[in-house]
Amino acid sequence: MQVFLVEDSAPVRERLTEMLQGLPDTQVLGHAAEADGAIREILAGAPDVVLLDISLAAGSGFDVLRAVRPQAPQIEFYLLSNYAAFPYRQLAETLGARGFFDKSKELERVREVFAERAARPGGPSA
């Protein structure tokens, strides 16, 4: 499973990478801290899954969703954010995200969901 990481905080990014690399059959393809760079690299690298923060160094995770989803609907997006109030979750769902994790309270769930996803060969589109 190829994962692309969109996260502007270096300490968080490092720990997430470490956590994801520890999952079986999972590689972190790359990462970006800004919306524009993320859109470019996701479309170029075509990962299976994107783990996406909402608040970025420039732009927002929603911008990335809006730009990428119509062009690459097969890529699965999971949001991981400290902006976890219901309206944010609702918007993420509307824009086609498959999951949403509270960055401070649902970190354990990320590992569970991603491990499960990695174990499913080929993903949902396959």
Add this chain to the structure above:
Amino acid sequence: MIGAGGAALFALAAANVIAFMRGMDAPWLLGVAIISDMVVIGAGIVVAAREVLIAEERTEASQARLSAIVDSAMDAIITVDENQRIVLFNRAAEKLLQCARGEALGTPLERFIPERFRAAHGGHVERFATTGVSSRRMGDVTTLWALRTDGEEVPIEASISQVAEGGRQLYTVILRDISLRLQAQKESERMRRALDATQARLAAIVDSAMDAIISVDEEQKIVLFNRAAEQLFRVERDAMLGASLDRLLPARFRGAHRGHVGEFGRTGITSRRMGDVTTLWALRPGTEEEFPIEASISQVVEGGRRYFTVILRDITLRKQAEDALVASQREARELSARVLEAREDEKARIARELHDELGQLLTALKMDLSWLRERVVEGEAAPRLEEMGRLLDQTVSSTRRISADLRPLMLDDLGLADAASWLVDDFGKRYGIASRIDIAADGGLEHLSKNISTTVYRAIQESLTNIARHSGAKNAWVMLAADDGSLEVEVEDDGRGIAPDDLAKARSLGLKGMRERIAFIGGSFEVARAPRGGTRLRIRVPL
């Protein structure tokens, strides 16, 4: 028996009396009526007396009738012989002179004439006798005076007639007490003087008034122009009397002014303020100089003509002060709005940093803790790590709450509809007040300016805070609706309801601030009791 001539004369006298009673309007006419009346009565009596005397002692009946007529006359009638001794003295004479007939008959007339007139009176009577004129009025110019037996003098009006009969010269005097009439005349003179004095005083007041006073007639011709008006318009009174009021009005107002005055005339209202809302302008005649005025108008109808009086005052200074005040108020409002805006920006920056910077670090810490906990499952460190996890969670919650209290970042990220929904939801949970929000926007809330969405959000927040603090409500409702041109917000509760006084109190500084902010973005704001009880706040903002 009274002859036809006597009857005719009595009829004429009666006609005179009636004519006099009908037309009381001219005092001199009254005098003429009385005099001619007395002359006629006098002549009538003389004629009657003569006719009676011709038939002297012929019948007792005619004698009795004559004395009945004489006695029933309203005026005092006294006949004297050539020696000025009284031979006839009727009932009215008894009353006028306070003397019984029996006492008067045979005595000299002189006793009823004040001493100072006696000599002159004798001469007058003699001259009258030699003229041969049968009757005339006595004391043409001056007032005559009679002396009563009780010593008091009475003003009288009198006429005298003479007749020669059987070698005897008889003079008959008809007298009337005019003390009441004199009194009335004096009173009316006093009143006229008082009226003159009042008018003079009024004229002095009008002239010394601080305000300009101008009266015009129906054709707008100036008929009164006081000193203050001269000073205000810098023009002589004589140049303005008879001139059209138009000369004092800027040309652009003349047409409308005529219409207004005409309308005012038709209302029949006696007075009112002019130009209720707008500023009125006056013109210095012959110049281009205009100045703002305050004026009131009154109307009065005199002798069938309508006059309008305008009292006016130059308000240049006041207007300048007012304009300056309005300008400084606007500046103060702008300044306060800018200060608020800066505060909002500052709060948003701190909220964002708290939420993002601190939030990320806390996330990293949590991940590290979770790594540690996986590796330390036994020993005394394990429960301490557990405890650290709980503290970290509390820290995350506190940070998010502090951030949200400073500025709801959702308002910037997602817009007013989401932020308001979240606010109402959170409010309900925090205070245990059942709170609902209805949003009917159809996308009208998506592209609001930051200023409008912040102001409206803060207004809803302030209202909810007031509900929690003061209302004791169980339910709260928020309605948010937007259409093409405006955004409408209602916040209602079922609490005890706001008292009108509360709106004015210092405690409602929040309300005042809200009103200010909404006014600044051009909106309207209204707080009132809700129909179902409680308080209802209504905001309308143009988009």
